[in-house]
Amino acid sequence: MNDLLKLTIREILGLYREKSLSPAEYWQAVEARIASVEPKVQALYLYDPEGARSQAEASTRRWAWGEPLGPLDGIPVTVKELIATRGDPVPMGTRAVDLVPAAEDAPAAARLREDGAIIFAKTTCPDYGMLSSGLSSFHPLTRNPWDLSQNPGGSSAGASAAAAACFGPLHIGTDIGGSVRLPAGWTGIFGFKPSHGRIPVDPYYLGRCAGPMTRTVEDAALSMPTLSRPDWRDGTALEPNDYDWLDFDLDVKGMKIGLMMDAGTGLSVDADVQQAVLSAARRFEDAGAVVVPVAPVLTREMLDGLDVFWRARFWGQIEKLPDARKAMILPYIFQWAEGGSSVSGVEAVRGFDRTIEMRRACSKLFSQVDAVLSPTNPIVSYPADWASPTNDPSQPFEHIAFTVPWNMSEQPAASINCGFSTSGMPIGLQIVGPRFGDLLVLKLAHAFEEWSGGVTAWPELANE
Structure with missing residues (x-):
């Protein structure tokens, strides 16, 4: 692998400033990597690639003049397919959607362009973003770079695979129940779901937010001044901030950190995952934090209620599609959604009310602790061609029990690699902070990355 691909955003920008590397030269390295690895x-x-070359050449001229547009000028970036880019269709991962060009950039894409980032591709996702899988009725099957027989997770499947495959340093995903953190955990990268409204999204709906997916914590932090600028299209967008997103100074001594090893429901935790997360928690203890076991915030009734609500909501979106269009939806997704056809309005509201219960349980826990550690994913891996870790549409949410509560409570949470399984697959540690505690989550993640050394060797893939 070209050594340029291992550089962080800070290192790349430093070379641009020194004029020892140009955006055009860096893009050449990324383009060659994509040509070699993307077919896998x-x-x-x-x-x-042609458009990326043109963008990189324009950025090269700006850097030569000493006039970059913003802090990400010349940095190659992808955005998830669900994030609209002007003039491009948004197929939503499914063959059932008409390919109509988007009229304008969604907030994240607009902010990236304003700051000179090179958007060179969209990234794949499953049908309607409703699976934690690289399986789609529209896109080719996306695979995990660490083991091509395994799943990268989802729904930000392509973003996580692109990051782990070293297709540039920054990839933007979206998350409604774990879709940034789950694939980040399964591909060994860093995935950050900020407080809801911190990064504006359009359209907004319950639980949805956007977040950076990178190979280092600092790269994610460097994207936040750009991504977090407000946008009127998101009515939940938070007020402008002047945070120093690169202020990682933190002494964890005396902090009370909850350790949640039981999600309360869903899939049981694999032994390798348990061992890796417990080892990560000991690093916080060694640094002086008080790590205490905490009970789960989720119950079976909450998760099942969420399932009922989402089935009803999604069925409402697709029920009027012609039968021919419905038949194009991934069968797993259609079978799951069809269960919403018999849900009454009262049952749907009761399901929604379970999200309020989750929010209350999360708030209660954070009245007792400063942060929470847990596994990101309960299991190590699953086959690439499975629609979900259970591959069973009657059990669609069993794998999100550690991640989904923090979407409902709108709290910041991140996944960072904390080791590898005996089979060689990455394992994710989830770090959760209080609502609006985005900087705290980044500080804790950066501290852990410093202690652990981070991932130093990424999949080569060239000879596979």
């Missing part, structure tokens, strides 16, 4: 991982949609 299938992470990209609407890949446009």
Whole structure:
């Protein structure tokens, strides 16, 4: 692998400033990597190398003049397919959607362009973003770069695979129940779901937010001044901030950190995952934090209620599609959604009310602790062609029990690699902070990355 691909955003920008590397030269390295590896991982949609070359040349001229547009000028970036980019269709991962060009950039894409980032591709996702899988009725099967027989997770499947495959340093995903953190955990990268409204999204709906997916904590932090600028299209967007997103100074001594090893329901935790997360928790203890076991915030009734609500909501979106269009939806997703056809309005509201219960349980826990550690994913891995870790539409949410409560409570949470299984697959540690405690989550993640050394060797793939 070209050594340029291992550089962080800070290092790349430093070389741009020194004029020892140009955006055009860096893009050449990324383009060569994609040509070699993308046929194996299938992470990209609407890949446009010619357009990227043009953007990189324009950025090269700006850097030569000493006039970069913003803090990400010349940095190659992907955005998840669900994030609209002007003039491009948004197929939502499914063959059932008409390919109509988007009229304008969604907030994240607009902010990236304003700051000179090179958007060179969209990244794949499953049908309607409703699976934690690289399986889609529209896109080719996306695979995990660490083991091509395994699943990268989802729904930000392509973003996680692209990051782990070293297709540039920054990839933007979306998350409604774990779709940034789950694939981050399964591919060994860093995935950050900020407080809801911190990064504006359009359209907004319950639980949805956007977040950076990178190979280092600092790279994610460097994207936040750009991504977090307000946008009127998101009515939940938070007020402008002047945070120093690179202030990682933190002494964890005396902090009370909850350790949640039982999600309360869903899939049981694999032994390798348990061992890796417990080892990570000991690093916080060694640094002086008080790590205490905490009970789960989720119950079976909450998770099942969420399932009922989402089935009803999604069925409401697709029920009027012609039968021919419905038949194009991934069968797993259609079978799951069809269960919403018999849900009454009262039952749907009761299901929604379970999200309020989750929010209350999360708030109660954070009245007792400063942060929470847990596994990101309960299991190590699953086959690439499975629609979900259970591969069973009657059990669609069993794998999100550690992640989904923090979407409902709107709290910041991140996944960072904390080791590897005996089979060689990455394992994710989830770090959760109080609502609006985005900087705290980044500080804790950065501290852990410093203690652990982070991931130093990424999949080569060139000879596979």
